[in-house]
Amino acid sequence: MVKACEDWLIANKFIPEKEVFMFSYFKGNGEDGLHLAYSEDGYTWESLKNDTSFLTPEVGKDKLMRDPCIIKGGDGLYHMVWTVSWTDKGIGYANSKDLINWSEQQFIPVMQHEQKTRNTWAPEITYDEVNKEYMMYWASTIIGAFPETQSTEDSGYNHRMYYTITKDFKTFSDTKLLYDPGFNVIDATIQRQNNKYIMFLKxxxxxxxxxxxxxAFSDKLTGPYTEASEPITGNYWAEGPTAININGNWIVYFDKYRDHKYGAIQSKDLKTWKDISDSIKFPKGTRHGSVFKVSSKLLQDLKSE
Incomplete structure (x- = not known):
């Protein structure tokens, strides 16, 4: 009786529908595609579909689906971008109403104009509610660019963050530089807090x-962003941050890739951070992904897959 009453209140929009947390990720090298996990509290995560893929990659030079980033857009659709290859000049894109049935996959050649581009890695999307448009951004190395930080380490990669704007994922603005912090930077992800934008980066x-x-912080989604802060993670190698605010606490999840496990840090003020890695649990083999929210009804549909 209580649940029936609650369902009626939700259906008639008297109370909001309950939400749960979802996590998109890849395993291995990203060959099999999109994996999803869910959590009721943001700490303990359970894989869906017996940790098998929801979507097999079809586009790009290597047909991989690494670093899948999913957001819910202003149109109610879930929009996803991902890394298709280690050496391509574009990214993958698809959308879905239910995270089960997906649109035709697109290859978006965001760096095709720059022939000296070596890679296009870890794309993300942030929805700009003010301008009703989407910013897609990613890390690329352009041969010869930013010589002041060029190194022979890590195969000579020397990344900066780039972006493009779109309203419909069909037409895109010219690619521009988003962030040059004065060092080799990758894996940026941006969240809005009030009228500020927070960039978490590696x-x-x-x-x-x-x-x-x-x-780093900015008053505008497209920047300029402040100088990067001191490190917010500890004495280990971290990559692929994704962040969410849960009950006033910012939680940043990340891939402790040398330790082959996931970690997390938490803060109320974005200044003082506490490592809560021992308090979280992710499916074995989880790699660089993104956290977002879905309705409890959608979760039930996903569980039945």
Missing amino acids: DETKKPVQKNLKI
Whole structure:
């Protein structure tokens, strides 16, 4: 009786529908595609569909689906971008109403104009509610660019963050530089807090070693962003941050890729961070993904897959 009453209140929009947390990720090298896990509290995560793929990659030079980033857009659709290859000049894109049935996959050649581009890695999307448009952004190395931080470490990669704007994922603005913090930077992800934008990013510098996460801020989604902060992660190598605010606490999940497990840090003020890695549990083999929210009804549909 209580549940029937609650369902009626939700259906008639008197109370909001309950939401749960979802996590998109890949396993191995990303060959089999999109994996999903869910959590009621943001700490304990359970895989869906027996940890098998929801979507097999079909586009790009290597047909991989690494670093899947999913957001819910202003149109109610779930939009996903991902890394298709280690050496391609574009990214993968698809959308879905239910995370089960997906649109035809697209290859978006965001760096095709720059012939010296070596890679297009870890794309993300942030929805700009003010301008009703989407910013897609990613890390690329352009041969010869930013010589002041060029190194022979990590196969000579020397990334900066780039972006493009779209309203419909059909037409795109010219690609522009999003962030040059003065070091080799990858894996940026951006969240909005009130009228500010928070960029969580990885300092990829290997010599002297960094390989940690930092943050920067801006009044506008497209920047300019402040100088990067001091490291917010500890004495381990971290990558692929994804962040969410749960009950006033910011939680940043990340791939402790050398330790083959997931970690997390937590903060109320984005200044003082506590490592809560021992309090979280992810499916074995989880790699660089993104956290977002879905309705409890959608979760039930996913569980039946």
